[in-house]
Amino acid sequence: RKEVEQDPGPFNVPEGATVAFNCTYSNSASQSFFWYRQDCRKEPKLLMSVYSSGNEDGRFTAQLNRASQYISLLIRDSKLSDSATYLCVVNGGFQKLVFGTGTRLLVSP
Amino acid sequence: EAEVAQSPRYKITEKSQAVAFWCDPISGHATLYWYRQILGQGPELLVQFQDESVVDDSQLPKDRFSAERLKGVDSTLKIQPAELGDSAMYLCASKTSITADTQYFGPGTRLTVL
Numbered sequence: 001r002k003e004v005e006q007d008p009g010p011f012n013v014p015e016g017a018t019v020a021f022n023c024t025y026s027n028s029a030s031q032s033f034f035w036y037r038q039d040c041r042k043e044p045k046l047l048m049s050v051y052s053s054g055n056e057d058g059r060f061t062a063q064l065n066r067a068s069q070y071i072s073l074l075i076r077d078s079k080l081s082d083s084a085t086y087l088c089v090v091n092g093g094f095q096k097l098v099f100g101t102g103t104r105l106l107v108s109p
Numbered sequence: 110e111a112e113v114a115q116s117p118r119y120k121i122t123e124k125s126q127a128v129a130f131w132c133d134p135i136s137g138h139a140t141l142y143w144y145r146q147i148l149g150q151g152p153e154l155l156v157q158f159q160d161e162s163v164v165d166d167s168q169l170p171k172d173r174f175s176a177e178r179l180k181g182v183d184s185t186l187k188i189q190p191a192e193l194g195d196s197a198m199y200l201c202a203s204k205t206s207i208t209a210d211t212q213y214f215g216p217g218t219r220l221t222v223l
Contacts, residue, residue: 008149032210043200043214044152087151095140095207096165099151 001026006088006100013107017078021103023088024070032091033064035073037084038102044087047073078107111135113215115201121221127189130218134183134203140164142212143176143186144200152200158184159207191222
C-alpha cells in the first residue's frame with residue numbers, strides 16, 4: 001500500500017462548479033499535512049497547510065480526518081486557472097514529505 | 110521574492126553518460142532536498158541535507174547517484190552512468206530549518222536519457 005494515495009483523475013468540471021478531492025495516508029503518526037499545486041511542467045507550489053480543525057483560504061477548504069486517515073480539498077466556484085494537478089502531501093516523520101501521485105483537475109468554460 | 114535556482118533546466122544525454130545538476134537554495138535555508146519526479150507521479154525524495162550533512166539518502170541509488178553540498182550552500186546531484194529509466198524531472202527544494210513546514214521548490218531540471 002502506498003503511503004499517500006490519491007485518485008489521479010482527471011476531474012473535468014465546468015467553470016463555477018464545486019469539486020472535492022480526497023487523499024488517504026497510511027502512517028498514523030503523521031503530524032503535518034499539505035496540499036500542493038503543480039502546473040504542467042512546473043514545480044510544485046504550496047497551496048495550503050491542513051490543520052486538524054480544518055482551514056479555509058478563499059475558495060479553498062481543507063479538512064483532516066485523523067481517525068480515518070484522510071485529507072480533503074474542496075474548491076468552490078472553480079476558475080479556468082484552477083486547472084492543475086493537486087498533490088496531497090504528508091509529513092512522514094523526520095521532516096520527510098511524502099507526496100501522492102496527484103489529482104488532475106481540468107476546468108472548462 | 111527569493112527563489113531556488115536550478116540549472117540546467119533541460120538536459121538530454123545518452124545512456125551511460127554522466128550528468129550533473131546544480132541547485133542554489135534560497136539564501137539562509139539550511140535544509141535542502143533533491144527529488145525525482147517521473148511523469149504522472151508525485152516527487153520522490155532522493156536525498157536531504159542539513160547544512161553540509163546528509164540527513165537521509167535512503168532512497169538514493171548509490172551505485173550511480175551521488176549528491177554533495179560541500180559548503181552547506183549550493184548542491185550538486187550527479188548520475189553516472191545514466192540509464193533510460195532516469196528520465197524524469199529532478200527538483201531541488203529548500204527550507205529555513207529542518208523543523209520548518211514549508212519547502213520551496215526550484216523550477217527543476219528535466220532529464221531525457223536516450
